[in-house]
Amino acid sequence: xxxPRAAVIRVEGVSRWYGSVVAVxxxxxxxQPGITGLLGPNGAGKTTLLRMMTGLAEVSxxxxxxFGEPVRDNPALYRRIGVMSEHExxxxxxxxxxxxxxxGELRRVPDLEQAVDRAIALVxxxxxxxxxxxxxxxxMRQRMRLAATVVHSPEVLILDEPLxxxxxxxxxxxxxxxxxxxxxxxxxxxxxxxxxEVEELADTxxxxxxxxxxxxxxxxxxxxxxxxxPYHVRIVADAPRALAAAIVGLPSVEAVQVDPDGAxxxxxxxxxxxxxxxxRLAQREGIRLRRVEPLDDSLESVFGYLVGG
Amino acid sequence: xxxxxxxxxxxxxxxxxLLVLTALSAMPVAIAALxxxxxxxxxxxxxxxxxxxxxFAGAIIPLVVLALAGVxxxxxxxxxxxxxxxxxxxxxxxxxxxKLLAALTVAGPFVAVxxxxxxxxxxxxxxxxxxxxxxxxxxxxxxxxSLFTWLGLVTTQAxxxxxxxxxxxEGLFSGFVAGVRLLSLRHYALAVVNGLDPRRFPSLALPxxxxxxALCVVAVVVFTWLTVRRLRRMDVP
Numbered sequence: 001x002x003x004p005r006a007a008v009i010r011v012e013g014v015s016r017w018y019g020s021v022v023a024v025x026x027x028x029x030x031x032q033p034g035i036t037g038l039l040g041p042n043g044a045g046k047t048t049l050l051r052m053m054t055g056l057a058e059v060s061x062x063x064x065x066x067f068g069e070p071v072r073d074n075p076a077l078y079r080r081i082g083v084m085s086e087h088e089x090x091x092x093x094x095x096x097x098x099x100x101x102x103x104g105e106l107r108r109v110p111d112l113e114q115a116v117d118r119a120i121a122l123v124x125x126x127x128x129x130x131x132x133x134x135x136x137x138x139x140m141r142q143r144m145r146l147a148a149t150v151v152h153s154p155e156v157l158i159l160d161e162p163l164x165x166x167x168x169x170x171x172x173x174x175x176x177x178x179x180x181x182x183x184x185x186x187x188x189x190x191x192x193x194x195x196x197e198v199e200e201l202a203d204t205x206x207x208x209x210x211x212x213x214x215x216x217x218x219x220x221x222x223x224x225x226x227x228x229x230p231y232h233v234r235i236v237a238d239a240p241r242a243l244a245a246a247i248v249g250l251p252s253v254e255a256v257q258v259d260p261d262g263a264x265x266x267x268x269x270x271x272x273x274x275x276x277x278x279x280r281l282a283q284r285e286g287i288r289l290r291r292v293e294p295l296d297d298s299l300e301s302v303f304g305y306l307v308g309g
Numbered sequence: 310x311x312x313x314x315x316x317x318x319x320x321x322x323x324x325x326x327l328l329v330l331t332a333l334s335a336m337p338v339a340i341a342a343l344x345x346x347x348x349x350x351x352x353x354x355x356x357x358x359x360x361x362x363x364x365f366a367g368a369i370i371p372l373v374v375l376a377l378a379g380v381x382x383x384x385x386x387x388x389x390x391x392x393x394x395x396x397x398x399x400x401x402x403x404x405x406x407x408k409l410l411a412a413l414t415v416a417g418p419f420v421a422v423x424x425x426x427x428x429x430x431x432x433x434x435x436x437x438x439x440x441x442x443x444x445x446x447x448x449x450x451x452x453x454x455s456l457f458t459w460l461g462l463v464t465t466q467a468x469x470x471x472x473x474x475x476x477x478x479e480g481l482f483s484g485f486v487a488g489v490r491l492l493s494l495r496h497y498a499l500a501v502v503n504g505l506d507p508r509r510f511p512s513l514a515l516p517x518x519x520x521x522x523a524l525c526v527v528a529v530v531v532f533t534w535l536t537v538r539r540l541r542r543m544d545v546p
Contacts, residue, residue: 056392057544073541078398087389087546093319105312106397148393 006068007031008156008187009053014062016048023048025211026062031189035182037202037219038191045211046191047086050160053189054083066156079107082154086161086191088141092134096125096144099133103148119147124173138165143174150181157181159190163197175201230254231271235264235278236291243287250277265295313394313404317411320384321377330416333373334423337365341430356431357510361442365427367479367495370420370449371457375471378412378457382536383467392545401540402533405458409533412454420450437506445502448525452494455532462539487514497525 007030016024024045040046051057053064055071064071071077090099100116109115120129123143133141142165149157162178163171178201182188192198198205199219207215207222215222237243240262247266248256252273257265268274271294282289340360344350351359385391394404424446425439432438460474461467483493490496496515503510504518515521 051544054396056395058542075398075400078396081396083392083396085389085392087392089388089390089393091316091320091390102312102316103393103397106394106399108398 008033008067009189010063010065010068011049011053012063012065014049014052014059014064016045016052016057016060023211024052027208027211027213028062029206029213029216031187032204033182033185033187034203035178035188035190035201036204036206037198038189038206038208039195039198039202040191040193040208040214042193044193044208046193046208047160048211049208050158050189050191054081054158056083056085079152080155082149082152082157084145084149084157084159084162086164088138088145088165090133090141090145093132095130095132096120096136096140096147097129099144100129100148100151104151107152109152115151115153119151120144122150122177123147139167139170142166143170146174146177155186157186157188157190159188161192162190163192163194171197228269230267230269232295233266233268233271233274234259234291234293234295235266235289236262237264237282238288238290239285240264242285243282246281246285246287247278250274250281252277263291311407313399314407314411314414317381317408318414321381321411321415326376329376330373330419333369334419336369337361337423337427338430340364341427345430353431354512358512361427361431362495362499362510362513363480363484365424366446366449366498367484368475369423370446370498371453371471371475371479371495373419374412374416374450374453375457375468375475377416378409378454379461379467379471381408381412381458381461383461383465386462386465386546389546395540395545402537405533405536405540409454409458409536412458413450416450416454417447420446438509441502441506441509444505445498448501449494449498452497452525452528455529455536456494459532459536459539462536462543490514491516491524494528497521497528501525 009031011027011029011031014024014027015022027049038046038050048057052059053066053071055064055074055077058072066077067080069077091102094102097116097120100119101112104112104115104119120126123146125140125143125147128136128140133144136144142162146159146162149159159178163174166174178188178190190198190201202219204217205215205219205222206213235243240258244256244258244264247253247264252268252270253266254269255267259265266274278292279289337360341356344356344360382391385394421443424443428435428439428442432442457467457471460471464470478489479493479495482489483496496513499510499513500515500518500521503513503515504521516524
């Protein structure tokens with residue numbers, strides 16, 4: 001009997017380099033059924049990793065297997081996999097229905113017409129199915145591409161930045177759809193550079209930074225690590241030296257520095273508390289705050305902190 | 310296989326491409342008609358060497374085929390749609406061969422009609438010469454198509470490199486360097502014409518007909534095999 005917790009996808013010591021540039025470096029992880037989020041800033045190596053996981057790109061070293069079989073040069077495996085790349089890889093001269101039908105034909109789907117009907121209904125594009133795809137909005141194209149990706153009812157779905165270009169309503173629909181598919185037992189790997197996107201969807205997160213696996217596990221553990229990181233906040237005020245003297249006494253502040261241009265740079269590990277305390281302090285001291293901005297709130301700095309430990 | 314074939318047919322039959330192919334295919338017919346109407350018409354040998362051997366087999370047919378076979382994969386790579394085909398559970402030869410067949414399907418009729426009409430005019434309705442030239446030029450289509458289909462998968466500059474190949478290899482080297490003819494697709498096609506009708510291209514030092522047939526088969530098989538191999542090993546964008 002097979003182990004029910006056996007990994008659906010196994011990535012073992014995978015690296016990929018282009019000349020002297022290392023895109024992915026010695027990454028290992030297992031993917032189980034459910035939704036796994038591949039999170040990382042732009043250029044972190046997510047797409048390269050996904051391309052190796054789908055067999056589209058060769059690994060420089062290491063091994064990728066799916067259901068225990070090598071992925072590369074194994075076309076038969078694609079009966080069980082659906083892949084949606086980050087590029088809008090559609091044939092503009094086709095209608096949405098023709099595109100989904102073509103993908104179904106290529107995947108040898110039995111009862112093709114029914115499968116196409118089902119896939120298009122799933123993405124809620126029945127009314128637009130006979131329109132040419134070059135007349136679709138970006139979000140509609142993404143959804144029709146998803147229909148084409150699931151037309152053969154794959155056991156594994158690999159989606160590279162699937163929510164790109166979707167408006168808020170489409171995002172909600174897309175998320176519900178992925179949750180529905182995961183509920184049917186599908187193993188889904190999706191990449192994103194947006195924390196909140198992955199937080200809402202993924203049971204497990206793989207954090208990729210500079211081509212390396214920086215962290216993996218449940219989202220809460222990773223989120224907790226993010227919340228404890230120190231933030232730098234830049235404050236522009238009328239009386240910077242007076243504000244600096246007062247602000248250093250706040251429990252949420254660890255250090256204060258006054259820049260040559262008069263702006264304050266505050267280091268805090270409790271940024272949410274600082275958000276509450278700072279306006280009160282300014283009001284009490286009669287100091288006018290002109291600008292308050294986080295200096296390192298980008299994902300890159302978050303990931304940089306995690307990688308730095 | 311039929312899904313890839315029909316998809317490629319749709320990709321290759323855009324209006325502008327068909328117009329260009331029509332114009333290219335009409336050129337030898339127009340030139341043949343024009344030459345025959347001249348008071349001092351060229352001899353059959355001159356016409357064969359200049360118009361059929363050099364221009365038709367060495368320039369027009371490769372250009373027609375390059376415009377089709379050269380882009381059948383190259384456009385998919387450029388548009389990043391090749392992944393749609395490669396991520397399907399079909400052996401790679403079932404992607405490569407329909408692509409090649411689709412290029413042949415579109416190019417074949419243009420070249421066949423052009424060759425038949427040109428031969429009919431130039432050889433004054435001689436059925437043996439017309440048949441030989443039509444078959445020989447269709448062989449040229451198959452040879453060039455297998456080469457350019459592979460080229461379109463190897464490089465994104467398939468059209469440019471294909472043009473250089475046509476001008477430098479088929480146009481210059483094979484015309485002036487005798488040994489190169491053994492590696493010239495144009496000369497394989499002309500040798501087929503000569504094999505079917507020995508009155509055609511008698512002055513060209515061409516290999517015997519059975520050898521040429523074998524060389525043609527080997528060339529198509531090798532280029533098709535290279536295409537399949539490339540499709541299996543390449544990183545698909």
